[in-house]
Amino acid sequence: MSRLVLRFENSKLKEVPLGTRPVTIGRAPDNDIQIDNLAVSNYHARVYVEAGSLVVEDLNSLNGSFLNDMRVERAMLKDGDSILIGKHEILVDQTHDAAAPSEEWRKAPAPRVNETMILDTHERRKLLEMTVAAGERSQSSPERSRVPTLTVLRGRTDQKEYRIAGKLTVIGNSKMATVRLRGWFAPEVAAQINKHEDGFYLGRGDRVPKINGTSIHGLTKLNDGDVIEVGRVRLNFMYRE
Amino acid sequence: MCLSLDEVQVCGAKGQSLWEAETPAASRMRPLLHIQAGARTDLGRVRKNNEDCYAIEAALQLYVLSDGMGGEAHGEVASNLAVQTILTHCRQAENSRATPIFGEVSTDVSERTNRLSSAVHLANRKVFETAASNPEQKGMGATIVAAWIDAQRLSIAHVGDSRAYLLRAGSMEQLTADHSLVAEKVRVGILTPQEADASEMQSVLTRAVGTNSAVEIDTDEQALVVGDYILLCSDGLTRMVTDPEIASTLLTSRSPQEAADRLVDLANDNGGVDNVTVIVLRVDEKSESVFERLKIWKKHST
Numbered sequence: 056m057s058r059l060v061l062r063f064e065n066s067k068l069k070e071v072p073l074g075t076r077p078v079t080i081g082r083a084p085d086n087d088i089q090i091d092n093l094a095v096s097n098y099h100a101r102v103y104v105e106a107g108s109l110v111v112e113d114l115n116s117l118n119g120s121f122l123n124d125m126r127v128e129r130a131m132l133k134d135g136d137s138i139l140i141g142k143h144e145i146l147v148d149q150t151h152d153a154a155a156p157s158e159e160w161r162k163a164p165a166p167r168v169n170e171t172m173i174l175d176t177h178e179r180r181k182l183l184e185m186t187v188a189a190g191e192r193s194q195s196s197p198e199r200s201r202v203p204t205l206t207v208l209r210g211r212t213d214q215k216e217y218r219i220a221g222k223l224t225v226i227g228n229s230k231m232a233t234v235r236l237r238g239w240f241a242p243e244v245a246a247q248i249n250k251h252e253d254g255f256y257l258g259r260g261d262r263v264p265k266i267n268g269t270s271i272h273g274l275t276k277l278n279d280g281d282v283i284e285v286g287r288v289r290l291n292f293m294y295r296e
Numbered sequence: 297m298c299l300s301l302d303e304v305q306v307c308g309a310k311g312q313s314l315w316e317a318e319t320p321a322a323s324r325m326r327p328l329l330h331i332q333a334g335a336r337t338d339l340g341r342v343r344k345n346n347e348d349c350y351a352i353e354a355a356l357q358l359y360v361l362s363d364g365m366g367g368e369a370h371g372e373v374a375s376n377l378a379v380q381t382i383l384t385h386c387r388q389a390e391n392s393r394a395t396p397i398f399g400e401v402s403t404d405v406s407e408r409t410n411r412l413s414s415a416v417h418l419a420n421r422k423v424f425e426t427a428a429s430n431p432e433q434k435g436m437g438a439t440i441v442a443a444w445i446d447a448q449r450l451s452i453a454h455v456g457d458s459r460a461y462l463l464r465a466g467s468m469e470q471l472t473a474d475h476s477l478v479a480e481k482v483r484v485g486i487l488t489p490q491e492a493d494a495s496e497m498q499s500v501l502t503r504a505v506g507t508n509s510a511v512e513i514d515t516d517e518q519a520l521v522v523g524d525y526i527l528l529c530s531d532g533l534t535r536m537v538t539d540p541e542i543a544s545t546l547l548t549s550r551s552p553q554e555a556a557d558r559l560v561d562l563a564n565d566n567g568g569v570d571n572v573t574v575i576v577l578r579v580d581e582k583s584e585s586v587f588e589r590l591k592i593w594k595k596h597s598t
Contacts, residue, residue, distance in 0.1 A: 171365035173365070174502050182477070182502065185484050223405070223517035247518070249518070273469070
């Protein structure tokens with residue numbers, strides 16, 4: 056994947072990966088690249104992908120945007136290009152993704168629609184590299200090194216605290232439940248927690264659980280500190296060291 | 297091609313042999329949930345061969361579906377062999393705990409799920425070795441999606457782009473992530489879901505059973521609740537019918553078999569571009585006497 060590198064007086068300030076969403080540049084804090092300088096307009100410019108190419112567009116800024124020293128309103132970008140906004144430089148870096156594989160992939164001849172095929176080894180390795188790179192970039196959450204736990208705040212359960220391990224955690228009266236609910240009327244599966252690649256998700260069972268007081272609609276991701284309510288039981292979901 | 301869904305496996309549309317289920321081991325715990333199953337496989341409107349294959353072993357609550365690939369009807373060989381290998385291995389493991397486990401064992405899932413994954417690893421090995429020893433079968437492979445139910449736990453193992461869905465309380469969720477080129481690109485961020493749906497490369501897989509000596513299998517577990525529907529299907533269904541149409545068909549059919557028939561008809565009405573196979577499962581309550589319920593409660597509360 057391509058990226059934009061923000062530089063000022065020869066120091067690298069920030070790096071922003073270019074996905075399918077456009078990248079906005081300006082002085083206002085809600086820009087993807089924020090440049091806090093009076094020469095920069097609140098919403099100065101943006102960079103986006105159009106038909107496989109990178110494009111920079113000036114958003115009617117006061118002082119203009121410059122591509123390789125030429126003032127532009129709209130221009131196509133290539134690897135190594137430099138966009139000047141105020142005194143800040145934004146470099147286009149496409150070296151890491153082996154000459155924009157997104158374009159390579161698109162240009163690859165399409166196999167006949169009706170045939171099911173398997174990727175050959177070389178193609179599979181390229182895809183794996185990109186997947187790993189994308190995964191590394193998104194792996195910034197510190198939660199990965201911490202242990203997810205459920206602490207009982209209220210209600211009748213067999214333990215006071217539970218460690219969540221495994222892909223499936225059941226809250227209920229069932230023999231396979233991690234959080235065993237006591238009581239004649241407790242359902243076998245009141246609710247369940249599924250482990251996905253990007254975190255833990257709470258789903259309904261026989262009951263619709265609540266997160267922080269609100270009933271869930273379908274699988275809902277759990278955040279550190281969330282309070283889960285199932286029937287009379289209240290649990291605190293936390294990541295511990 | 298006749299079938300009695302309690303016992304028998306159905307493969308292809310050309311009158312292949314039928315397998316019969318063996319009786320389960322007596323030591324297995326009596327299931328608390330009753331699973332009602334319906335299934336159908338169909339050539340579709342365009343293809344000359346049906347390379348899909350499915351099997352239901354009701355006594356084990358094991359359900360397997362496979363979509364074969366490889367020219368000249370070798371896909372049929374691959375999918376048949378994969379399904380048969382999985383059934384045999386799972387039956388064997390139920391009868392003997394000493395049955396070896398193939399592939400990596402994960403501590404994230406139960407023994408049952410690891411066993412299902414082991415069956416798919418073995419299927420991969422068998423198909424790969426068969427292809428290696430017959431030059432005209434080179435490159436043949438298959439997708440797999442398998443579901444195995446143990447009391448309230450649903451174990452899923454899959455490779456490829458055949459899918460498993462769970463429909464609960466009117467809301468449907470895809471349990472499996474497609475191992476296809478376009479789906480991987482969407483996950484990495486190169487394609488949007490809309491671009492993926494329009495892509496001409498939708499049938500290119502990143503993983504399959506039998507095309508390599510080793511394979512990475514995805515597993516999942518869910519807790520089941522009375523009223524749940526589970527759907528296993530080949531891409532012949534999901535290419536032709538939208539998820540909301542699938543969900544509403546499941547919810548408005550009187551039985552899983554009726555749902556399966558209607559889903560296949562829908563796929564054919566919309567073009568029937570590929571073979572289509574579906575297995576529909578519905579989780580029903582087992583009716584027991586109050587006395588039996590007391591016995592179970594007493595056993596569980598000790």
